[in-house]
Amino acid sequence: MDAQEFADVVSAVRAFVREQVIPREDKIEESDSIPESIRQGAREMGLFGYALPEEYGGLGLSLSEEVRLVFEVGYASPAFRSMFGTSNGIAGQVLVKSGSPEQRASWLPRLASGEVVGAFALTEAEAGSDPSTLTTVARRDGDHYVIDGAKRFITNAPEADVFMVFARTGGPGSRGISTFLVPGGAPGLKVGTPDAKMGQRGAHTAEVFFDGVRVPASAMVGDEGTGFRTAMASLAQGRVSISAVCVGLAQRIVDETVAYARERTQGGHAIGEYQLIQGLIADSQAELYAGRAMVMEAARAFDAGEDTKLGPSCTKYFCSEMVGRVADRAVQVFGGMGYMHGVPVERFYRDARLFRIYEGTSQIQQVVIARHLLR
Template identity: 55%
Template sequence: MALDSDTLAQFLDALDRFVKERLIPNEALVAEEDAIPPALVQEIREMGLFGMSIPEEYGGLGLSMSEEVQAAFVLGQTSPVFRSLVGTNNGIGSQGIIIDGTAEQKAKYLPALASGEMIASFALTEPDAGSDAGSLRTTARRDGDHFVLNGTKRYITNASRADVFTVFARTNPETKGSSGVSAFIVEAGTQGLSLGQPDKKMGQKGSHTCDVILEDVRVPAANIIGGPARENQGFKTAMKVLDRGRLHISAVCVGAAERLIRDALAYAMERRQFGEPIAEKQLIQAMLADSRTEAFAARCMIEETARRKDAGANVSTDAACCKMYASEMVGRVADRAVQIHGGAGYMAEYAVERFYRDVRLFRIYEGTTQIQQVLIARNMIRDAAAA
């Protein structure tokens, strides 16, 4: 359900103030300590950020896609780790339950996810299955009214703090592709579920990933998202949430790019060389102009695609275009921002150094650039053949 324009404006204004007054001032601390302070996590809960996309009837804000990307534009202007904290609750960790979950699953999990009382984690990637998710090896063997899960999931965001996991496992060993895979709701603390050591990453300090290890984990068949009737339908559920996730990440990329442009412009206007601010130098101006133009183009793509999605259009191809373009765009903007800062841009005291590393991940997760290219082209060919 969309908010009325006044309520949306008030929320976005409050979010903007929160980002500027509470999140940005804590970026360096979070990066240094590799953790978000618990008091700040509580403030994020109180802002309602864990439930932006969860329906109001379950305690969320119920933002439409158009409204969610506006919020992501704002949230993206601070360290990506804050968005990562709430991202799975709003996206892949909850949307499967929202779209395909049973009434009991929705009532049990969505209110706790919306409030941030529970943290969700999405366990799909494996040591030998990432972009080729259909090749996953985690198994789910039927045992009466339960399934027994075995396997290892890798690079799982928020796993160390998660209360509930969406785990994809192969329930039909006769199939090698995605058609024999089911999506299970598995609560933390279930016997046989354990976590690996925290991953040491290039960037995004404060956002934690690690392996999720499943050793004879018994899960009721009723914990398949949508119930037992949706056995072997897990990837169909996953595909339904991809468009929203791609648009959300795209909007975060735009927010990050706009932050980088603002920081680079401020530095260029202050830094003097050859008797004048470097902002007066045409080659610096070219980098600023290119960055502003590309960020604006991405924003327009995302807003238009979000509007069409809200109107009920099939936007799978366009959402992939947005994700590919925006994630590549923010990488170029980050590189220019470092270049404009010169030697200072290589120093940790400036945020552009951290953002340069942080935004590199956007081209990889939620579908690599190369996967988006393949998807876009295949859809083009399919549509042309059907015309």
């Protein structure tokens, strides 16, 4: 995509977010769902496939381009990005990186158009931060595999048409894990009730149960025993994108904070005139500036093949923690109003908490970073 075409895409998304999504955020929060008009608008702009290859109907953005687009997407409620995030990211990238030509041709065009939604089924009740210990099993039975087990906290599971399922086909450890493409309507597959979460309403997670789910051997994605490697590759790229979401949300929170500090008065003065309020705003802007720079550099290095592990972990660690601090300061600036339902910063305070947990907790990022340096 040439520079002008990409700039036009970013501009269109920015306008859509501000004119269509933000005015409906309260409705999304109340209904725990994304309005169909927003979903259709996202399809028409190609947001379900911005990171998928052009040959399959996607926009084919590099990671450096993707994060600049996600800065705009992240300015709205995180549920908006979650609607198409897994199709572009951890689920879609499994097929991009490891899928057969037939699997790609069958599923990527439909993911890119938004006709179908993908889900990444890795996490289990006792295999979250260390998925190499997962216990979901895929047993070979002639020309098929039979999958038994359960997954937890699977994003978009209630809406998913296809699951990228990680199951054990061999012995213990990471080398015994393979990846399977499982249609959402497969007999024996059951999606649980959507989880009642603290925040990010409109973005759904749920348990997924596999009871004798039978898939053809051709449903295996990549070679047997490469599933863990496939998952980690998709997560590394996804961590940079999640960091961009954090930057976009932090920008929104800073803008809300500054606007309130200009308008709210105490003692006959706008509270923004008081130096302690200025200090809170300055700290948030400085961290936002650093986070944006980190994301851009991590994406550049990833695209160049210079760093596909350390940079994504450093960036995800910093940006997910950063947006939490920015949200906390915003509530402090708003004072009592920041603790009230219906005020955006109260909602963002709850929404931001999840970024430090999913797609690799802050503690896992610390381990990845330290082990990389100490090896």
